[in-house]
Amino acid sequence: MSQLIWNGLFVGAFYSLVALGYSMVYGIIKLLNFAHGDLYMLGAFAGFAMLGAAGGVFGSMTLLPLLVVLVLTMAATGLAxxxxxxxxxxxxxxxxRLSLLxxxxxxxxxxxxxxxLVAGADPRVYPVRLGGTTLDLLGARVTVQQLVLVLIAVALMIVLNVLVTRSREGRAMRAIALDPRAARLMGIDVDAVISRAFFLGSALAGAAGVMAGAYYGKIDxxxxxxxxxKAFTAAVIGGIGNIPGTMLGGxxxxxxxxxxTYWxxxxxxxxxxxxxxxxFLTVRPTGLLGERVTERV
Amino acid sequence: MSAPGTGGASGLDRVSGFARGLFDSRWPGPVLLLAALLGPFVNATPYALNLMTTTAISVMLAVGLNIVVGYCGLLDLGYAAFFAVGAYTSGVLATRFDWPLLATVPVVLVATVIAGIVIGGPTLRLRSDYLAIVTLGFGEIIRITANNLDVTGGPSGIHGIPGLFGGEDKVVFYYATVVIVALAVIGAARLGRSRIGRAWRFVREDEDAAAAMGVSPYRVKLAAYIAGAVWGGLAGVLFGAHLSAVSPGSFRFLDSALILMAVVLGGMGSNPGVVLGAIVLAVLPEALRDLVDWQYFVFGVLLILVMLVRPQGLWPARSRETPQDAARAVRPEVRA
Amino acid sequence: MSEFPASANPANANPVNRSPVTGPGRRPRRLLPLAALTVAAGLALSGCGQGLLDKGGKAEDKSSPIVLGMLVPRSGGEAAIGPYMTNAAQLAVDEINAKGGVLGRKLELRPEDDACDPKTATAAANKLVSSGVHVSVGGYCSGATLPTLPVFGKANVPMIIPAANSQELVDQRQKHVFLINGTGTQQTDAAVAFMTKKGAKNVAVMHDNTSYSKDIAVQTGKDLAEPGGPEQAILEAVTAKESDYGANVTNVMAKKPDFIYWTGYFQEGGLLIRQFRQAGYKGPIMVADGSVSPKLIEIAGKADAEGVYATMTQTPDTLQGADAWKTAYKSKFGSDPGPYSNQSYDAVRLAAEAIGKAGGTDGAKVIAALEAIDGFQMFSGPLKFTPEHTLTKGGFQILSVKGGAFALEDALA
Structure with missing residues (x-):
């Protein structure tokens, strides 16, 4: 039982991380960014290339170089x-709107x-593997690496949430989500803010890609x-456009x-x-935390 | 190629009364139909016939989805589900119970109507984005179920489906398909202009206003869903008869997305546009086939380029927009 | 924010009062070039002079190359397999051409992408048939290969299928279809024999819900259900192309199996092996032939893959004297041969042999020649087809991972 819950939470953390980018972009410009999953893939390959290039530099340490690569990859996929x-x-x-689709x-x-074209169809295997020292946590088999990954994911999500709810930048994003024209009138540089939202969302997907690569090993x-x-699904369950909701949805x-799987x-x-x-959606048609929007008067 | 573009148009205008009502504008329908009918006289290799037949079937699918997405404004990401219901229903009856394929059509109609009600019934009250994920979910549920059940042949599916009339020549089958698809296109266009068609557009533009005017949005949407399901299901029958085999691999999310793309690429709500979109999306990957590894890369880039050049679709629905509408649709910095 | 339907097409704001007629000539000017372009593209694509009315059959040019068509996945989820098969087939073609070809004619390989999708496969098969291939030597995904049988059949093109081996292909009893991969039944016989030999009691069988994999898994389950020998603990299906199989691993571990048999492909196989070992499973794991690839070991990690068994037909690795073949492959393509490389190589050689025996490329004669073949040396051993056009002997053996590579464990002779 606890093993089932842990399995679900661990996989769910990845979904959440990818779904956040989906949800942010959707919340702000109402775009179903079908290429978002491919930024996750791009992140995994970028990390792969960097680790390969770094080669022996880091020696036997695995976690530190991984963190460096993680940050670099986030920057790279963000820019992508x-x-x-x-x-x-x-x-x-x-x-x-559907033209964007x-x-x-x-x-x-x-x-x-x-x-x-670049890397071929054959799956690649990460040079650094997070092996497992297993712990027994309330009857579930948990590896330290899994815990670290989940912690990183949670930390990234919290940072994002703070950014969106507390910072000027976040306020601007929310303003654009509500009404882009009014936001522009208030002196918000809409294009720049949307760019930054894409940067953040893509960076998170890239981070998830590197983490998946390092943990599971296989990328293609x-x-x-x-x-x-799945991320799209998670974003919708949570109430699309709503950041805590998306995390819960994942x-x-x-x-x-x-x-x-179990049942x-x-x-x-x-x-x-x-x-x-x-x-669930027929009972609660706006997702977990989505607001009930009056649709047009 | 530029000659018919200018000279031909005026010539055709002179016979404008000829086929009024086939499409929104009069002549492209008959011309396309003529092209489709003459196709085999130009090239009747199995490859060309196969490509023309699959193109015709995707036209039918796109026209059917256009009823749901274009006319009624409901985003459907799982249209392949109806396609699958039609293909599997006729396929199972034809192979396991040896029914002639044409005899399965009434059953297919019933099955697709039921599928339309089952999928549409509980979900049509949802907001569009949630409707999108629900239809996506249903699409996956249908595909996975077909993959898991024994009666549908599991992952390898059903094979040995006879032709429409029991093993006819591919040329005969092609012509039968063209006729059926042409009827389907005309039928969809007529539906779009009928009373219910107006109700669909009304609901799409403003649900509350429609409700206030005595149109029940729910029933109208359900009708669109069922119509779309029937079109998709019949296309499924053709598909099974054409390939002689049906397997879950033909009904993935990607396939639903491709049908939707045909609708959007052509121009939502515009029948000629959607037909064109379906033709482009069916022919383009085959035309790029010889690029081998570059095929889908080029395909993706072309999709982006086409949309950048024609954001409203290749052949958008006739616009009755006022200058105010236009100003609202195009933001100033984009125009600049 | 307005929602999708309203914002989807603001241009159509007033649908009620629309009149049925547009201004004459306004739209058509935009449309005709498009329509013309489409038609022209269609014509250009298909080439001229092959219409319904040109019925004259082409006379076979006796000096032109003999064309072998090959359908393999080169895009989509199974894209990784394609190059392994086409490379090996090309190797065989080059070798035969270097020796002067067949009946004085060169061989030519024409690969096409089937994307493991029935629709694409049918289009590709029709393209091959239209371009006049003489023998088909492709076929990897059973689901995509099935609808191509009538296409090749109608054109009287014999099919030598190197990889696809689901029972449905056999059950069709098509005269022009020959399978040179061992069938699912032959593989499960070998698998169950080895499980019994190892004293397994409680076997978990896992597949990925594709036809090839599920076929073997279900058949294994049937064999295990027979009295005596090991029992089936669980039949577990995973979803291909994912990364985390924790839920499936938990399911299987709950049944406490003492033997695990994975019947899918190497990508998921590698991940499963690793995740089972991480979950503390210590017993033997065996994989089916779709998983036999150096990549499996790479993905699972050397330590975790060590000792993993596999049911496999003879491969270059287990055959004596195949080193030369491996070297030739590697020097030509820069990588090791992979899954179904050897079958593809054999398919081409077999096609050449049959055409040579038949004295020409006539479909019926080649089929007769294939049926008559007896003792033709292939990787799987001397060839003779059964009346169902399958291998008389599957030639399945048990391999195991030793020191990071697959090596022969038990010939099951």
Whole structure:
């Protein structure tokens, strides 16, 4: 039982981290960024390349270089996200919202198969592996590395939340989410703020990518697709656009999958998770923490 | 190529009464149909026939989804579910119980209507983004269920589905498909202009106003859903008959997304646009096939470029916009 | 913020009062070039002179190369497999051409991407047939290969399928279809025999819900259900392409198995091995042939992969005298051969042999020649097809990971 919960929370932490970027971008410009999962993939490969380049420099220490690589990767994927927004999304900001869906899917293909061209289709294996010293925590088998990863994820999420709720920058983001025209009138540089939101969201996805690479070991060019889908789901469960809600949504999805596997077996897991999700949404149509918006008067 | 662009248009205008009502504007429908009918006389290799048939089927899918997304404004990320219901229902009946394929059509209709109600019923009251995830979820549920059940043949699916009339030639099948798809396109266009079609657009533009005017948004949306489901299901029958096999691999999220992309790429709500979008999305990957590893990379880049050039879609629905609308749609810095 | 339907198309603000007619000539001018472009693109794509009315059959040019078509996944989730198969096939083609080709004609390999997707596979098969291939030597995903059978069948093109081996392919009893990979049943026989030999009592069988993998898993379950021998503890399915299988591992561990058999591919296999070892599982783990790849060991980590068993047909690694083959492959492509490399290589050689015996590329004659083949040397041993066009002997052996590489453990002779 406690093992099930731990499995779910651990997977859920990854979902949350990726979902946050989804949710932020969605909250601010109402864009389903289908390429977001591919930024996770990009992060994993960027980390892979850096670790490979660093090679023997760090010697036998693993955690410190990983943290350095993590930060560098976050910067790199953040910039990639900004570039993506600049090229594929910003020019279309006045167009019908679904037009952005096309460029998002286009960007997703371009990123995936661009990486396919660069790195090939064969999965790559991370040079640094977080092996496991297992602890027994309330009957669940937990490794120290898992704990560290979850702590990093939680720390990143808290930082983000503080940034969005407490800082000027965050206020600007929320203002744009509410009303971009009014925000502009109040002297907010909308484009710059949106760029920064993309930077933050993409950096988090990149961080999740490196962490997944270092923990699971295997990365490939399509690794972002499924998790992108799950992150979208998690963001919606939580109440899309709502940051604490998204974190909860990710964890909840992880738990649903863990228990679904246990009760119904692996092949019915996603049916269970989606089924519960649909039932849940019919009861609570705005997600866990989403506000009830009056839709138009 | 530029000659027909200028000279042909005026020539065709002169016979404008000829096919009024086929499409929003009069001539592209018949021209495309003619092109489709003449296609095999130009090239009847199995490859060309196959490509033309799959293109026709994707046209039907896109037109069906356009009813839901374009007319009624409901974002559906799991349209492949209806496609799958149609393909599997007819496939299972045809292979396990040896029904002739045409005899399965009534059952397929019933099954897709039920699927439309089951999926639409509890969820259509949701806000659009939540509706999107719910439809995505249903799409996955249908695919995974088909993958897990024995009656649907598990992961390798059903094979040995006879042709529409029992093993006819591919050319015959192609022509049958073209006729059915043409009827489906015309039917969708007519629906769009009917009473219910106006109600769909009304609900899309302003649900509350529609409700105030005595249109029940819920029932209207459900009708759109069911219509979309029927189109998708019938396309599924054609798909199964065409490939002779149905397997879960054809109904992934990516497939739903591709159909949706055909609708958006062509221009939501515009039938000719959606037909064009479906043709482009079906032909483009095959045209890029010889690029091998570059195929999907180029495909993705092209998608972005097309949207940057034509953000409203290749052939947007006829706009009746006022200058104010235009000003609202295009933000100043984008125009600059 | 307004929601999707309203903002989706602000241009259509007044749908009620729309009139059915646009200004003449205003839109069409925009449309016609587009339509013309589409039609032109269609024509250009398909090439001219092959319409319904041109029925004249092309006379076979006796000096042109013999073309072998090969459908493999080169995009999508299974894209990693494609190069392993096409490289090996190309190697065989080059070797045969270097010796003068077949019947004085060169061989030419024409690979196409099937993306493991039925629709793409059908398109690709039709493309190959249209371009006049003589023999098909591809086929990896069973689900994508099934709908291509009638396509090749209609064009009278014999198929030598190197990898796809699900029972449905056999059950169709198509005359032009030959499977040179061991069938699922042959593999499970070997697997269960080895489990019994190892004294396993409680076997967990795991698959990834793809047709190849589930086929073997379900069949293994049936074999285990027979009285005597080990019992099946659990049949667990995972979702391919994910990273965390913790929930599945927990499920399996709860049944306390003393033997685990994974029937999927190496990507997930490597992760599973690692996650089972981390979860404290100490017993033997065995993988099926789709997992036999150096990548499996790399992903699982050398330490965790050590001692993992595998059911596998003979491979270059376990065959004496195959070192030359491996070296040739590596020097040509810069990497080690991988899953189904040897079968693909054999498929080309077999096609060449049959065409040579048939004295031409006529489909019926090549099929007859394939049926008549007896004792042709392949990696899997001397070849003779059963009446179902499968291998008489699967030739499955048990490998194990020793010192970071797969090596022969038990020939099960």
């Amino acid at each position: 996200g900004v570039a993506l927004e600049r090229v594929a999304y910003r020019p279309l900001r006045g167009a019908p 096309i460029t998002a899917v286009g960007a997703s293909f371009a990123l995936e198969y661009g990486m396919h 060019f399509l690794m972002g697709f499924l998790i992108g889908l 964890l909840l999805l992880g738990l649903l999958e863990s228990f679904g 119904l077996g692996g092949e019915w897991r996603d049916v269970f998770a989606f089924g519960v999700l649909i039932l």
